[in-house]
Structure formats: structure tokens, C-alpha cells
Amino acid sequence: MQSVPDKNKALIRAFLSELDKNVTAIDTFFSSNCRAHIPGSPSPTDRNGFKQFVGMLYGAFPDLTHEIELQLAEGYTVASLVVARGTHKGDFQDIPATGKKVTITDIIITRLEHDKIIELWAQFDVFGLFAQLNE
Numbered sequence: 001m002q003s004v005p006d007k008n009k010a011l012i013r014a015f016l017s018e019l020d021k022n023v024t025a026i027d028t029f030f031s032s033n034c035r036a037h038i039p040g041s042p043s044p045t046d047r048n049g050f051k052q053f054v055g056m057l058y059g060a061f062p063d064l065t066h067e068i069e070l071q072l073a074e075g076y077t078v079a080s081l082v083v084a085r086g087t088h089k090g091d092f093q094d095i096p097a098t099g100k101k102v103t104i105t106d107i108i109i110t111r112l113e114h115d116k117i118i119e120l121w122a123q124f125d126v127f128g129l130f131a132q133l134n135e
Contacts, residue, residue, distance in 0.1 A: 005073035008112050012078045015117070016066040023058055026051045031116040038122055050120070061086030061102065076113060082106040084124070088133055095133055102132045 018025035026047060036050035045053070058064055064086035072079045084104040089097050106124035110117050
């Protein structure tokens with residue numbers, strides 16, 4: 001039988017895998033009243049706000065994929081060190097598509113309840129991303 005931390009790590013792996021296929025994975029894996037803390041936003045957003053943020057990223061980097069480098073879990077909290085890779089094929093923060101391949105390091109911390117994400121903190125290397133787009 002799988003421990004609670006192992007089960008929750010597997011759930012986050014499944015979420016990121018499905019997210020790379022379709023942003024509607026957020027509707028499946030997130031509770032309806034979740035809170036998401038995202039870069040550049042001083043206060044948390046709800047599931048729809050997070051879905052819009054992620055949709056903007058996939059609009060700019062439609063082939064974006066996530067690879068988990070490291071995962072730590074304690075109870076219902078999972079921390080993941082993620083490397084995302086994609087090609088800049090759409091506008092991103094007023095930067096027109098460059099066609100450049102980018103690599104983004106992301107730290108995602110999630111809290112789960114009843115097999116759903118109820119809170120998420122995402123911090124990625126925004127400055128590193130802009131540097132890659134402006135090279």
C-alpha cells in the first residue's frame with residue numbers, strides 16, 4: 001500500500017503530465033475553491049485565475065513540457081523542483097514570438113486534500129526566462 005506522501009507525489013506527477021497535454025487538467029486536479037500563488041501577483045488567485053495564467057504560458061510556449069527533477073513530500077504537502085522546456089511561438093509579456101527554445105526552473109509547492117490540490121505556490125526563474133528570450 002502506498003503511503004500518503006508517495007500517493008500525493010504521484011498525483012502531482014500525473015497533474016503535470018496531463019497539464020502538458022491540456023490546461024483543462026487544472027479543472028480535474030484542483031479543488032473548486034483552491035488558492036494559487038503565482039509570480040507577479042501580490043495576492044492568491046482562484047482556479048480560473050490560475051488556469052488563465054497557465055493558458056497564457058502555453059499560448060506563448062505551446063510545446064511546454066514539465067520534468068520533475070526532485071520531489072519531497074510530507075503528509076499532504078508536496079514540493080517539486082521542475083524543469084520546463086518549450087519553444088517561444090507566441091507573444092509573452094509583450095515579446096513577440098522568437099522561435100527560441102527555453103528552459104525554465106520552477107519550484108511548485110502544493111497542498112492536497114481529498115486527492116485535489118487546494119493550494120499551490122509556483123515560483124519560476126522569470127529573469128532567466130527573459131534573458132533567454134533576449135539573447
